[in-house]
Amino acid sequence: RAKTTGKNRYCYFSTNLQLELNERVSIEKSLRTALENESLIVQYQPKYNLVSGTITGAEALVRLAGEDGSMIPPDKFIGFAEESGLIHELGRQVLQQSIQTAKKLERQGHPLKIAVNISAQQFHESDICNQLEDMLNEAALPSHLLELEVTESALMTDFEETRDILTQLSSLGISIALDDFGTGYSSLSYLRMFPLDILKIDRSFVKDMLADEQAKNIVDVIVHLAHSLGLKLVGEGIETAEQWETLKQINCEEGQGYYFSKPINENDFFSLLANEPQVV
Numbered sequence: 001r002a003k004t005t006g007k008n009r010y011c012y013f014s015t016n017l018q019l020e021l022n023e024r025v026s027i028e029k030s031l032r033t034a035l036e037n038e039s040l041i042v043q044y045q046p047k048y049n050l051v052s053g054t055i056t057g058a059e060a061l062v063r064l065a066g067e068d069g070s071m072i073p074p075d076k077f078i079g080f081a082e083e084s085g086l087i088h089e090l091g092r093q094v095l096q097q098s099i100q101t102a103k104k105l106e107r108q109g110h111p112l113k114i115a116v117n118i119s120a121q122q123f124h125e126s127d128i129c130n131q132l133e134d135m136l137n138e139a140a141l142p143s144h145l146l147e148l149e150v151t152e153s154a155l156m157t158d159f160e161e162t163r164d165i166l167t168q169l170s171s172l173g174i175s176i177a178l179d180d181f182g183t184g185y186s187s188l189s190y191l192r193m194f195p196l197d198i199l200k201i202d203r204s205f206v207k208d209m210l211a212d213e214q215a216k217n218i219v220d221v222i223v224h225l226a227h228s229l230g231l232k233l234v235g236e237g238i239e240t241a242e243q244w245e246t247l248k249q250i251n252c253e254e255g256q257g258y259y260f261s262k263p264i265n266e267n268d269f270f271s272l273l274a275n276e277p278q279v280v
C-alpha cells in the first residue's frame with residue numbers, strides 16, 4: 001500500500017512538473033513571437049488625485065497573448081525575460097508603445113504622465129539615457145510626460161553609476177518613481193542620496209493599513225519622510241473606499257487600484273478620459 005501511494009505520488013508530481021514545463025515552454029514561445037511581431041500588449045492603470053478624484057496619469061503594464069488566446073500576466077514571463085536577456089527588447093518595446101500612447105493622449109488634449117516599469121538590467125544599459133532621449137525626440141513627446149518606475153534592486157548595484165543615470169534622467173526632465181516602497185531592503189538613505197521624484201507605497205501596506213495599526217503608522221511615517229525630502233506619494237493597490245479615505249487623510253497625493261480601475265486597454269483608457277466629468 002505504501003508502495004502504491006509512493007508511486008502515485010511520484011506520478012502526481014511528475015504530471016505537475018510536466019504541466020509546468022509545458023506552460024513555461026509555451027510562454028517562452030509566446031514571448032519570442034510577441035517580440036518578433038512587436039505585439040506585446042500594454043495596458044494602462046489610471047492614477048488618481050486622491051483629493052479631487054481626477055485622473056492624473058497611468059501606469060503602463062505589459063501582458064502577453066498566450067497561444068490559446070489567454071492573457072498572460074507579467075509575473076509569468078518577466079523573470080524568464082530577465083534570465084534570457086530578452087528583457088532589453090521587451091523593455092524597449094513597452095517604452096515605445098507607452099510613449100506613443102502618451103503622445104496620442106497629449107494630442108487629444110490630455111497631457112497626462114505615463115509611468116513605465118524599468119527592470120534593473122534595462123536601467124543599467126550603458127546608453128539608456130540616450131535611448132530615452134531619442135525615443136522622446138522621435139515621438140516629439142515632452143519629457144515631463146514620461147515617468148520611470150524603478151525598484152530598489154535597480155538602485156542597489158553600483159552607487160556612482162546609479163546616481164549618474166538618475167541625475168541624467170532628471171536633467172532630461174523624466175521623473176523617477178521608486179516602486180514597491182517598504183518591501184525589500186528599503187534603505188532610507190536611497191531617498192537622500194538619489195534624485196527621486198515619487199515614492200510608491202507598496203500594496204502590502206495599503207492592504208494591512210486598516211486592520212493593523214502598525215502598518216498604518218509605517219505608512220504615516222513614510223508619507224512624512226517623503227514629504228520632508230520633497231517627494232510625492234502614490235499609494236498602490238487601493239481596493240476599498242476606506243483605504244482611499246485613509247491614504248487621503250495622511251496626505252498621500254495620488255493612488256491607483258482596483259477600487260478606481262483595473263489596468264485597461266489603451267482605447268478603454270481614452271474612453272475613460274473622454275467621459276471623465278470636468279472639474280471646474
Ligand code: C2E
Nearest residue numbers: 061062073074075094117118119237238239256257258259
Ligand atoms: P508593479 O509595478 O508594482 O505593478 C502593480 C501591480 O499591481 C500590477 O500587476 C497591477 O495590475 C496590480 N494591481 C493594481 N491595483 C491593484 C489592486 O487594487 N489590487 C491588486 N491585488 N493588485 C493591483 P501586474 O500588471 O500583474 O504587474 C506585476 C509586476 O510586473 C509589476 O508590479 C511590475 O513589477 C512588473 N511589470 C509589469 N509591467 C512591466 C514592464 O513593462 N516591464 C517590467 N520590467 N516589469 C513590468
Ligand code: MG
Nearest residue numbers: 059117149179
Ligand atoms: Mg510599477
Ligand code: MG
Nearest residue numbers: 179180200236
Ligand atoms: Mg508597485
Ligand code: MG
Nearest residue numbers: 179180202203
Ligand atoms: Mg510589484
